[in-house]
Amino acid sequence: MTTNSVLSAIRVLEVVGERQPVGLSGLARAVGLPKSTVQRCLLTLAEAGWTRVDETSRWRLTYRAFAVGNRAREGTPLREIALPVLHELQLATGETVHLAAPDGRDLVLIERLDTAHRLRAFLPLGHRIPMHASATGQAYLAAGTDADVEEYLAGPLEPSTRWTVTDPGALRSRISEVRSRGWSVNPEGLSEGIAAVGAAVLGADGGPAGALSVSGPTVRMTDEVFDAHGVAAADAAARISRDLGAPAVARVAEPRG
Incomplete structure (x- = not known):
């Protein structure tokens, strides 16, 4: 052959x-x-x-x-290290939690912890997630270098929904906001009716090794909960990053107000 x-x-x-x-x-x-x-x-x-x-x-x-595929997923150090923290994050937020790892221009979903709510976010394991269209992807890009971002922006930015950020300038602004805030907010960019917050997980080299998200229907994932869920996601990502050996990962402060 x-x-x-x-x-x-x-x-x-x-x-x-x-x-x-x-x-x-x-x-x-x-x-x-x-x-x-x-x-x-x-x-x-x-x-x-x-x-x-x-x-x-x-x-x-x-x-x-x-x-x-399942053997590959279970043999991933990222998933093994992250799983206990992801369980805590799911219990704290009450929404679906996703963990994704990079593969080319996409992230691949390697773990999903479901909410008990009947109305919930759902992506199948192994699903490929465009970085520009997702909370996990935007957080992952924000954790990389400016050169990494520009390389990604040079490629196609196809819409997943009518709310997907496809303009390079708008995506740069979104990434800047993520870097300043510490987590991403992505209302209906990947799936209609679903909003998510995301945070990058860093590896031992200090670069992004993956990303996690808290996702749910827009009737529950509203502006009122974005900050609380975002802080929880970023804190969970920081804990996982430290366990992966990332240097100097600070704990995220609690939201004000």
Whole structure:
């Protein structure tokens, strides 16, 4: 198997995971490859136990992909170190808590602790989160260097909702606010009807290693709770950062008033 065919198969596998169940034609359009090439990739992946075709001739991942992905998630030091603090954060805020780690221009959701409320935020584990569109991503960008921010802004800024910040200048202002405040506030930028606050987790090198968020429906995540939840998120992120060996991570002050 050539390098190009391996890369094509991996890309097909990723897009099946993102769009499942997906038909051959739609998959070929999504990956930008001929249908014959995609068909060969799918059959090879099916033979290896990674994909399967259902009764409607659409393709899905098998549980082999889930098992391997779950082992990767559970073997991540960030998740293992963060989990006890995330549980405390979820209990303190009463809302859904997410933990995400970087992968290229996106963050990938590696942990989610759900609220007991029936109406709640929901993203599946493994979901790819655009940085500019999310509370976690904006916090992550704010924790990086100006050069990191400019490199990100040079790429596409596609909208996830009508409230997504897609203007580079507006995103620079949002990042500046995050740096000044200590946490991000993202009303409906990633999902309609959902607002979130986020904070970056730093690694031993002092740079961002991931980000966490507190998310909920806008009927509960209002201006009145943003500060309290933001402080809680930033404090949790600081605790996790210290446990990861980040230098001189200060505890966040309580909100005034």
